[in-house]
Amino acid sequence: MPASTVKRVTAADVARSLGLSRATVGFVLNDTPGQTIPEATRERVLAEAKRLGYRANSAAQALASGRSRIILLVLPDWPLDYSMRSHLDEASLALDEAGYSLVTMTPHPTGQARPLWETLRPDVVLGMTPFDARRLEEIRASGVQHILPSTPTDDSATSEDLGFAGGPRLQVEHLLDRGRTRLAFAGSPDPRVADLVAQRRRLAVQTLGDRTGRGLVAEGPLTESDSSDTVSDWVSAGVDGVVAYNDDIAAVVLGAALRAGIRVPEDLAIIGHDDTPLARLLVPALSSVRIDTAGLGRYLADLALSAAMGSAPPPAGPETDAHLVARETT
Known part of the structure; x- marks a missing residue:
């Protein structure tokens, strides 16, 4: 038939x-x-x-x-890297076990698609970062009852709201404790994460100033094409430690240093952020900062479920803390 x-x-x-x-x-x-x-x-x-x-x-x-059993997670326009995938996988699993579906969307400044909060009628709209006042009003006007975070913020708010602020502090303190006194900050050239890079740089500079009264010796975005010259110039200027935006950028710094004959960590100590599998596989193995992205995913799911069911929100636990992982590059 x-x-x-x-x-x-x-x-x-x-x-x-x-x-x-x-x-x-x-x-x-x-x-x-x-x-x-x-x-x-x-x-x-x-x-x-x-x-x-x-x-x-x-x-x-x-x-x-009166329920769609859909949780809509609004993502910032960041690359879908290892940390983000781990975060989303765990949140999706936890919600699925509770009978809910996780749907994600990334609004784009020039996008023409109708927002999913209008078409799906989700039980909860959850922002990876806080919404501005205009976006909050748009979501409320569509009839969504539960929005997290529910208060507006300005566009500069990023992952500091998710508890990532401890990472740059640990990076700087670890290098200082290793006797490194002239630090550089290696950022990412990806414009999608410019705000996040700026935030991590600001937190690193603040920690460095609080501990030593000094600022960075050098800084800038690194690409594979210019990394060798940049890292060599930094070391010639006296840089003995690099705080990298994430592990991918730290790997670029490490590769450039090794190609230039710079000893790591004797001449240059390097520390990344996120503790991705790459950090453990590199030779020498990369020191990094670990964020419990899976734990944050479960916490995010619990927040959404508490809103959907009208129960008290879960307290933030150790999953929001950053932890130092010292390896061979420091």
Whole structure:
């Protein structure tokens, strides 16, 4: 039989098979709140629905229950690197176990697509970084009841709100504790992370100033094409330690130093950020800062679930802390 002629099994079919009212079956299949259905009846309905091959109409189910069981996560326009993937994978798994689906979207300044909070009617819209006042108003106007964070902020807010601020502090303190006194900051040339790079640089400079009263000796974005000259110039200027924006940039610094015959860590100590698998695989192995991205993913999921279910938000735990991982490059 052609697929187009296959009759969809409906809640009415389940009700007719069991001799129950359509209302009772609908309450069970839609998990309608506020209804007291005997557990035995509920189990009969679910078993018969499965036997008949019933598939819920998600739009009708959401309308009946008042919930779509969708969590919409709005991402900043950052590269989908190892840390971000780990974060999203864990959040998606935790939400799936609770019966919710995680959907992500990345708004673009010139984008023309209709925002997903208008088309999906998610139970919760969650921002990886805080929304500005205009975006908050747009989301509220679409009818979304739960938005996190719910208060506006300016465009400069980035991952500091997620507890990443300790990373640059640990990087600088570790190099200073290793006897390095003339530090450089190696940033990323990717314009998508310019705000995040600037934030980490600012936190590193603040820590360096608090500890020594001095500033950076050198700084700048590094690319593979210019890294050899830049790192050689830094070392010639007396730089003996590099704080890198992340492990990828630290790997570029390390490769440039080794090609130039600069000894690591004897002549130049290097520390990255994020503790990706790359850090452990490099030779020499890269010192870095570890953020529990999987733990943050679970925490993010718990925040969304607490909003969807109207329960108290979870307290921030150790997953928001940064930890130093010292290896061979320092």
